[in-house]
Amino acid sequence: MYAIAAHFNSNHEVPPIDEQHLSYKLHLATSKKKAFMTDFNRSKLPDSVRSNGATPNPWWANAVVYQIYPRSFQDSNGDGIGDLKGITSRLDYLADLGVDVLWLSPVYRSPQDDNGYDISDYQDIDPLFGTLEDMDELLDEAHKRGLRIVMDLVVNHTSDEHAWFQASRDKDDPHADWYWWRPARPGHEPGTPGAEPNQWGSYFGGSAWEYDPKRGEYFFHQYSKKQPDLNWENPEVRKAVYKMMNWWMDRGIDGFRMDVITQISKTVDKNGRLPGEDGSEIADLPVGEEGYSSPFPFCSDGPRIDEFLAEMRREVFEGREGYMNVGEAPGITPARNEHVTDPANKELDMLFLFDHVGIDQEGSKWNTVPFEVKNLRDRMTEQQEAVRKAGWASLFFCNHDQPRVVSRWGNDSDRDSRELSAKAFGMVLHMHRGTPYIYEGEELGMTNAHFTKLEQYRDLEALNGYRQRVEEAKCQSSESMMAALALIGRDNARTPMQWDASKYAGFTAPDAPVEPWISVNPNHVEINAAEEFDDPDSVYTFYKKLIAMRHNSATISTGEWHLLAADSDQVYAFTRTNGDDTILVVVNLTDRSAALPSDVAELLSDGVSDPQVLLSTYDAMHSVKSIARGELARWEGVVIQL
DSSP states (O other), X not given: OOOOOSSTTTTSOOOOHHHHHHXXXXXXXXXXXXXXXXXXXXXXXXXXXXXXXXXXXXXXXXXXXXXXXXXXXXXXXXXXXXXXXXXXXXXXXXXXXXXXXXXXXXXXXXXXXXXXXXXXXXXXXXXXXXXXXXXXXXXXXXXXXXXXXXXXXXXXXXOTTSHHHHHHTSTTSTTTTSBOEEOOOTTSOTTSTTOSSSOBBOTTSSBSEEEETTTTEEEEOSSOTTSOXXXXXXXXXXXXXXXXXXXXXXXXXXXXXXETGGGSSOOOOTTSOOTTXXXXXXXXXXXXXXXXXXXXXXXXXXXXXXXXXXXXXXXXXXXXXXXXXXXXXXXXXXXXXXXXXXXXXOSOSEEEOOGGGGTTEESEEEEEOOOOHHHHHHHHHHHHHHTSSSOOOEEXXXXXXXXXXXXXXXXXXXXXXXXXXXXXXXXXXXXXXXXXXXXXXXXXXXXXXXXXXXXXXXXXXXXXXXXXXXXXXXXXXXHHHXXXXXHHOGGGGTSOOOOSSXXXXXXSOTTOSSOOSSOOOGGGGXXXXXXXXXXXXXXXXXXXXXXXXXXXXXXXXXXXXXXXXXXXXXXXXXXXXXXXXXXXXXXXXXXXXXXXXXXXXXXXXXXXXXXXXXXXXXXXXXXXXXXXXXXXXXXXXXXXXX
16 A cells, blocks of 8 residues: 555556456546545544543554455566555545545465465565565555554564574574574474474464574574564563564655564463473473464464563653554453553553454364354454453454454344444444444455465465364364365455456456466456445445544444443344434344334434434435334444434
């Protein structure tokens, strides 16, 4: 996302009008709105309302964030991979949508083992995506439109090709203790099975320890073996990280989204030994079905995490204005979220919690169970209640690590069901208290990829997971694993952005010399931005309304949240209150009609008139009639002014 360009496809040859007339229409519509300044169309929250407990209220309390997965957003040069110039060319679209912040997944120099989350140089742009000059152009053009740029930052680990790691392979180098190095288990030959320092398994399959013949020791990696964990116990590591972060902030970015940041502190005994190491005072967990124990309890929300985050705030953010920092937070409970995001504790502005996106998984990630409204409501309630007095919530269902919500929990089997369920889940999410995040294409109702063959997948987690569970551990059948990948695999979110109905969905030119790095979803012919842009009933238009409501209503952005219909199997309902102003949100999150819950019906006993309906997944009159009958149609959601 950088620069914008007077032409939506400025780096492409203009294709035949019969192939891209819709994309051209989209370009014309957005290019007329270059004066649209997102930052200035968002109302300032009055001092009389409270957001996270800070005074004055932070600017992001009524903002909306849009996540871009750069390699899948827009290809400007025909190499099949999205890039910075491509993002820049779409800035007018994003400004029209009304979002405030663009979060970019990593664009740093990287071997791309894990699509950029393995960084080899923090202060350079990978040639796949462009140059530092392209990044500067993006920043400049985004800021002209009132859009802020937040960069994804990975500092729990680096690439094994990073200069720091290469130096650490020498025991006599000053970087020797910058990573978690350990000798082989006593009595075992280094590099042979059983010689690993403990029995921890990687989240991407296999052992979490990799032997390095040059150093003659093992290094720890929670993720890919090409992603060694940094040793944050070493103050020199932290200094180097903060120096790099300041370099980016000084360059003009507006903050960071920090990948798995709550895993930077590990649990060790008084002698610095990890659980399960020879001589450690801390016992490891039992080995699971894949043949390994889990490092998760010992590497998530560790004993020094608050100390490290507070130090980072002091060294990087203190004295700056207009920034936003958010952390991905494995292992963090809602109660801990309150502490970390309470401005009095000076750690992070927001965290991504994961308990609500695990409600359809049991035991292993790949063991899926049916979606139940109650489970989602329970988890979201815990998150909302935890920040009632202080702190803030991040609101998301989709991102680069999660499948498309409309396929996961909604119904994508036909157009009506897809659009209705996409709107229903959008309404539920955006009407909560916190900062909403939209993942690219979510505003169009994009669906899962519906891949049927393993060779269609590109994600390291998916490929390693299949090998580990099906071929090696034999703890899951090929059929059930493929079904799980089709439902929740990460590549479902990574297919190219669907801009129009042309051959490659407008992601790259129809006559590009190479195909996109991952297949375009065939349904882009029906689901695309050009089709939806001017359609008053589209998912895109619905999302524009959700964003505008947050910008302009202090009740929606900061008002108190109160749960209703706590026992309903179908309906998710709550109120938002700010002083004398109260709105009711009631959504049927199922594919069948639902009776209006009794406590909701009581609130509406005097009936509802058309002007009271602020938003409906159908239309105002449809919802007025539904409520009069005491029911909600399938996927019917309505926001009502009480």
